[in-house]
Each structure stands twice: as structure tokens, then as C-alpha cells.
Amino acid sequence: MSRRPRRPQRASALPPLTGSRLIEALIAGWRPLQRLDVGGFAVLRSRGITRRAHSIVALDPDPEQPAAALEQVESLLARAGERPVHRIFEHEPSASLDVLLAARGDEAVGHSEILELPLTTTAPPSGAALVATGALDADWFAQAWALAPREGEHARDTLRDILAGTPALQVRIPAADGTAAAVGRAALVSAGREQLAVLNMIAVAPQQRRQGLGRELSGTLLALAAAQGAGRALLEVERDNAPALSLYRALGSRRIGGYHYRARRED
Template sequence: MLRQQDVGHRIVVRRIVGIREGRPLFTDALGELVELSETHITLATAQGRLRVPVGEVHRAKRVPAARRPTAGAVVALELAADEAWPAPVTGRLGDWRLRSADGWTGRANSALPVGDPDRPLPAALDAVERWYADHGQPAMVNTPLPLAAPVGAELDARGWGARPPVLVQTVALTALPPAPTGRADLPPIELTTTPSDDWLAVAAGRKGGLPDAARHVLTAVERIRFAQVHAAGRLVAVGRGTVTGQGRWLGLTLIEVLPEARRQGLAGRVIRSLVGWGVAEGASHAFLQVEQRNTPAVALYRGLGFTTHHTYLTRVAPA
């Protein structure tokens, strides 16, 4: 049967659709698993979104992706994402990255185990635990899947926990669908090179505070833009774009619309504005990271053409 680690991957579901002469009738559905709960399996198929009650599932399993990214492609994207979300305190363990930002966000406070740690895996994880202990933080490891599956297996044996699965999604910038015909009265999108105080306040509200380390994470990228939308004198939508990975990748983070301004297409307009800037900077693809359980955001990004490149789990050491 399926597990949470399968979210974001291609699956096939054999579903019971009826009974004929005492025998069950089946139909198969193939698509990307977008949500797995105790009651339903939800997948995105070529015909649209399909939600299958667990009681109707005869069999469900993961199948090879039609075009699975190579290990090198996963490493390159993870390094571009690391460059786009830079921790102020870093270390190296062979090729592995060690990152600390006063506990602000899992991405900036976890080891990134891509490449060769220059020692056996158990010794590498021992060194990760010591590095974070020396920095007064709980050890965390960000495991891109399926690339870091051996690391995940070793962490399982050590009793490490896991945060909810995250989908790393991508789209070719030329493949974005055209913007829908919008309302003429919608406020304009402003792009700046530094975040305003109001912008930072929205980020603080979403991430639970804004220590000095957070300001480094948000701003210490050479090519960067902050999007903001004001309505009635108040900031109602924000976004952040970076160009990293040798200029190939536009990273989209902190796409946020305040509750009173939602359902007006502002998130899509913020993204398209940042995409326009990214194209001008020479980027060819965009990426973002979204928790698989955030179904409204996943649906928004799917409508813009994003598909899951790979997934990751943030693993947390036992207390």
C-alpha cells in the first residue's frame, strides 16, 4: 500500500467500481499522488483530479515516473534551492551542507546530504549530530527522495522523526499558461530589491517571528526581488523571487495573500510578475517547495503548470 513518502510520485490505483455476477469490477487510474489520508487517495490524472475513497481501493502502488529526474538533476536543483535560501552559519562534511539560522525554518537549519560526505554514512550522521549540538540546536537532516533514501533508512534505524512531506515542484518558464483576463481594478504588483517593513511583517507572521538570522536568509542572494501588492493603503500580498543555480533557476518563496484579499487571483499575478523578472534575468525554469498537505497551494501551482520534480522529508533527531 502507499505511504506518505509516495506523495508527489506517480502511482496506479486499482479501484472497485461495482459487482457483476458476484465478482468485483475494477478500473485503473494513473496519475500523481497529491494527498494521502486515512479516508481517501487523491491523485492528479490526465483527465483531472480524482479522489478515491480508501474503501474502494483494491490495490495501489507507486510506478516509475514517465520522465524521472536523474540523481544529478536532483542534486543540481537542491543546490540551487540552498543558494536561494542561504543560512548565515554553514559548514561542510565532504559534499554535504550543514546549515544553521537560529532555528528559523527547517530548510535553513538542516543538513543537506547530497554528494559524498567523505566518510561512512553512520560516521557522517554522527558528525551531523555533533555539529548541531555544538551550535546548540537539535539535529535535522533534509532528505531529498528518492536520492537520499539510504540516509533516510539509517535515520529510521536511529529513531529519527519526520516532518510532513514537501513537494519540490518545477515548470519551464515558457510553459506557464497565459494570464487570465483580470479585473481592471486590481492593484499593481511592485517589485523591489529590498523588503519593506510591511513585507517583513507578513513574513514574520507566516514563519513565527523574524530573528536577525532570518533577515540574512531572506536577503543574502545576489539576484533577488520582493513582490508586494497594496490595496486601500495596506499590504495584501507578497512574494520573493531569486535567480540561482548558474542563472537557470527562478526560486519562488513566501507567496502569501492575506485572507481578506484571497480569491482575486493575486497569488498568480505575484508569481507571473516574478516570472517576468526571472525571464529578463535569463532564468529558464522556476521551482518552489510546498508541503503536500497544503492542498490549496498545490492546486494553485498545478494550474500554473508546476509538476513535482522530487520530494523531501525534514528528519528530526529524537529529543
């Protein structure tokens, strides 16, 4: 007998999502192909495709010897001939690490906001939406790649493998010609005993923009995630993406944190 989805927790009952719980939820929503935990760091590797899945995240490094802990984890990448890229969250221990990386000249890039949206009341899903659940759907991925490709060798295969790493709700809204007008994904992940949704891969075809499809798509993902038992949704939005930030705030999201990356400059 199939299990019923858990009911979403009420917003007032949701515990704050901070620290390692927040970090682990975001990693699970965009799962890397390989993860190594070394000296209090999570080394995420995915053939160099997307910084979210190919970077170093500080979890609990030695606060007494931060430089030594940094040297230990970066030496692993040096042996592989890779430049280290660190994902720096606003809270400790990332904040202290950021001071060290800035002092040696690492460049700050990719500033992003972390948004949270409690799933207490959601609009009905779009009647036009095509929905796939669970494992990665080949048709959805083909349309998603067409709207939001990535650069790099083996990028398509790598992105497919990243997305296949977490069960998800996959939604596409078709255009009149049968292609996708908009696509999006809600990865269903756990944070302790709580289930939540991490929204990503949201894209609207250029010729279909300014028609409310982003709101329709996002609302559908949120409604479906709530029906699956998610109590809240998380979104990661680059700070310079003003239209997306405006949309998600209009849907009721609030900022709960942020991050950027520190990348060693080319010699």
C-alpha cells in the first residue's frame, strides 16, 4: 500500500532553517556527482559543471587552525590539477574563511540570495502543465536543456546526471507548437524529519516572456510540492536577476540567507 504524503507543517511550526541543515538541503537539491568530506569541508565534484555542484563548502573546519584546514582540502584539488572554488555562506564558518580567501586575492563572484517560502496556502496548479514525478523524465530534460543549456565539455550528460540524483517534480508548460514555453523543477529533499522542496531549473522561452508564465510555472511547482508533503520551498537566485527576485517576493518568499563564491585568480 502506498504511503500518503505527509501534511505540510504550518508556517508557525516550521523551525528556522539555518547552518548545516540549510546547506545540506541546498546540496541535496542540486546533488553533485561526487562528494568528499575532508577536514570539515564538503568537496563537491561534477566534472566542472555548475559551481553549485563543483565547489568546496565549509561545514565544520578546525577554528583554531583555519589556514591548515584550508591547505589540506585544497591540496586534493591541486593533485587533480583544478583551481579551488569555495561557496561562501553568510554565517560561520564560511564568514571567517572568506576573510582568509579575500586576503590572498581570491575573487568574489556569483552573489546569490537564498529565499524561503512556507507552503501553507498555494494556488491550484496550472491545467496546461505537463507533470512528471520521481525519476528524471527524458522529455522534460530535453526541453529544459533547450531552454537552459550549460557550457563545457560533457555539460549535457553531467547536468542530466546531477538532476537525476534527487527525486523531483518536473513541470513544463507547452507552447502552441508543442515545444516548452516554460520548464521548472522542485527537488524533494529532507532536512531532519521535515520534507521540503528546492526549486531550480526554472526557465521561460525568450519569445514567451512577459505573459505570466514564470508565475504560473512557479505556482504549479509550489502547489504540487505542498501536495507531496513539503512544508516549505527554497530558491537560490543570483542577486542581479531582478525579475526572478521580484516574482518570488510577490509569491510570498522571504530572504533567509545568501552566498557567493571565492575563486582563485588565474596566474
